[in-house]
Amino acid sequence: MLTGRDHSEASGKRVANCQPNFDSEAGQLVGGSPAGWVIIDFPDTFQKFAPSLVRTGKWDAGKTFMTEALRNTTVLDSIGNPVVGLRGTAASAAGGPAGAAFATYWKAHVKGAKPYTGFEGTAFDAAMTAFLAAVRTCSASPAKMKAAMRAVSGPPGLKVTFQNLAAGVKAAAAGRDVNYEGAFSPVDFDKNGDIGSAVYEIWRYDGAGKIVTLRTITFRGT
Secondary structure: OEEOOEOOHHHHHHHHHHOOOOHHHHHHHHOOOOOEEEOEOOHHHHHHHHHHHHHHOOOOHHHEEEOHHHOOHHHHHHHOHHHOOOEEEEEEHHHOOOHHHHHHHHHHHOOOOOOOOOOHHHHHHHHHHHHHHHHHHOOOOHHHHHHHHHHHHOOOOEEEOHHHHHHHHHHHHOOOOEEEOOOOOOOOEOOOOOEOEEEEEEEEEEEOOEEEEEEEEEEEOO
8 A cells, every 4th residue: 555645835834834743634544554655745845744744653764755855865864764775766967978078067167056956967867958949940939939849859969968959059050851869868859749768776875964866777669
């Protein structure tokens, strides 16, 4: 038996601000001796919810799955030993052809930002594919850019990463196909507008600032 709770981010913050604990909700969640739990939550509410779960004496972090919002050592360290063994899933930059180079460049050149999380490449890839589509169509029209997304994001075409972007711009401006290889994923939009490939990891919190990757799973479009 799996049970879960889900909040929108806004409502979760309101509850966290006005509710002293989640003892009642925790009691409901452990009732009926479930075999495990799936908890979909945000850090601000889970920091209050976890102690309530512990107080029930019936909750086991090792039998609980979370989402990527809780793949955060700062938050989990603040809760401590009760959440050691907590597992979850999260999108991973492991599938990004330019992921390692992008991470190295970011850490060496970006100053004054928050610590690198690995998710920065998602926004970067979105901006780069939109930019290349605009160059290829010589237009900022959303409709025209949308129509060019497949032509600049996947094979066939010149392989382009942030490291040889100038060559990609020249090719796109000349109306040639470009195969943008991203910092977070290969991108490769399919005919439905979905990403053609993505990598997810199953992670576990081992305490003291340590999150380990138990397994990575690659999803590919059809």
